[in-house]
Amino acid sequence: MLKVQHLSVNYRGVEALEDICLAVGAGELVGLIGPNGAGKSTLIKALLGLVRPQAGRILFEEKPLVQQRRRVAYVPQRSQIDWDYPVTAWNVVMMAHTAQTGWFRSYTARSRHMVKEAMERVGIWHLRDRQIGELSGGQQQRVFLARAIAQQADLFLFDEPFNAVDKKTEGVILDLFAELKAQAKTVLVCSHEWGQALHRYDRLLLLNQRLLADGDPQAVMTLDNIQRAYGENLSTHSHRTEVPFFC
Ligand code: ADP
Ligand code: MG
Numbered sequence: 001m002l003k004v005q006h007l008s009v010n011y012r013g014v015e016a017l018e019d020i021c022l023a024v025g026a027g028e029l030v031g032l033i034g035p036n037g038a039g040k041s042t043l044i045k046a047l048l049g050l051v052r053p054q055a056g057r058i059l060f061e062e063k064p065l066v067q068q069r070r071r072v073a074y075v076p077q078r079s080q081i082d083w084d085y086p087v088t089a090w091n092v093v094m095m096a097h098t099a100q101t102g103w104f105r106s107y108t109a110r111s112r113h114m115v116k117e118a119m120e121r122v123g124i125w126h127l128r129d130r131q132i133g134e135l136s137g138g139q140q141q142r143v144f145l146a147r148a149i150a151q152q153a154d155l156f157l158f159d160e161p162f163n164a165v166d167k168k169t170e171g172v173i174l175d176l177f178a179e180l181k182a183q184a185k186t187v188l189v190c191s192h193e194w195g196q197a198l199h200r201y202d203r204l205l206l207l208n209q210r211l212l213a214d215g216d217p218q219a220v221m222t223l224d225n226i227q228r229a230y231g232e233n234l235s236t237h238s239h240r241t242e243v244p245f246f247c
Contacts, residue, residue, distance in 0.1 A: 001025045001048075002065070002155060002186050006080075007056030009042050016042040020056070021035040024153075024203075031201035035230050038208040040190040041077055044157050047188075048074055060155060060186075065223035077160045077190070083133040089143045090128040095121055096151035106154050116163050118150040122172050138169035145169075145176060156180055159190040162197075169239055174200070194226060216246045 007020040017039045024030045032040050045051045047058055049066045058065045065072070073096075096118075119125040122142040129157065132140060148156060154206040161173050177200070180187050189201070198204060204220040206213040208229045213220045 001061065002188070003057075003059040003062075004043075004047075005057045005059070006048060007043070007058065008054045009039070009046055009051055010054055012109060013210060017046070017053075020207075020211050022205055022211060022214060024188055026186050027181055027189045029181050029189070029200070029202050031189050031191055031198055031204045033194065033198065033204055033220075033229075034207035034212075036192055038192075038229070040207060041080070041159055043207070044074070044159050044188070044190060045219060047155075047157060048072060065155075070151075071154045073148035073151045073156045073159045075148050075161055076139070078137065078163060080142060080159075081140075083140070085132070088129055088133055089119070089124060089139075090115065092132055092143050093146045093150055096147045097170075114123055114150045114152070115146075118146040122146045123168070124193050132202075135243070136166070137164050138166035141165050141169050142172055145172060148177070155186055156187045158187070160190055160192065162191065162193070163204065192228070194221070203243055 002024040004020055004022045007017055009017040010014070020043065026195065032043065034040055043050060046053050047065060049069065060068055060071065093112065093115045094107065097107065097115070116125060119128060122145050124139060124142050124146060127135060127139060127143075132143060145161075158173075162170060162199065165173070176189060177189075181202075191198070198221060199217045201217060204213070204217050206210060206220050206225055206229050208231075212228050213225050
């Protein structure tokens with residue numbers, strides 16, 4: 001189980017997360033939702049040890065998560081990746097293993113096999129020698145999904161995985177979620193969307209600097225909650241909502 005206890009993060013005095021407490025169990029598919037700027041990516045980065053919290057503890061199976069980085073697979077938000085970086089699709093997926101063996105060790109046959117299997121699974125094996133920057137948005141997302149699969153982690157963190165992806169990639173992501181659940185993995189998925197699609201999650205955490213709600217989608221997706229989280233920006237978000245979102 002993932003446990004976050006009284007987590008606060010600020011960037012040079014600007015509060016991004018305030019006193020967040022949450023828990024996600026094995027086999028649970030949890031959606032972390034909230035408007036842009038709510039602190040979703042910051043929470044994921046704190047879990048990865050990429051930002052330093054001002055306060056709080058992050059535990060996985062009762063031990064600090066930072067000491068168990070290999071057990072965490074991360075699919076970053078696409079807008080936060082430098083796509084000009086000269087690296088092939090195969091190299092990105094192989095990073096799942098170089099994190100463990102180091103860049104300068106030769107790849108084992110087992111690593112190669114797992115990378116091939118993961119790339120085949122998401123339909124990108126034929127793109128293995130292409131530069132990551134040359135791929136379509138959906139193909140790029142599938143490269144990172146393959147990396148997460150190849151890593152055989154226990155905790156999976158997805159940051160806005162459905163942003164600007166094609167139907168095929170969406171299907172690949174949904175199949176992967178189902179499989180991870182069946183394998184009793186712990187899965188946390190950030191999303192700024194608000195609508196029927198959120199019923200795909202077992203539980204929703206509604207975030208806007210603070211944790212505003214935590215419960216099953218039916219209980220969290222109330223009109224009161226959307227107003228509390230999205231505030232005066234409600235009208236700019238409402239075009240994305242599908243009726244009935246607050247029943
Ligand atoms: P979300 O992922 O929900 O859109 P973020 O976690 O990216 O939100 O951002 C939360 C808040 O922290 C925002 O106000 C954002 O401007 C700020 N922020 C995020 N990253 C940084 C950073 N590296 N330096 C300063 N402020 C940041
Ligand atoms: Mg974000």
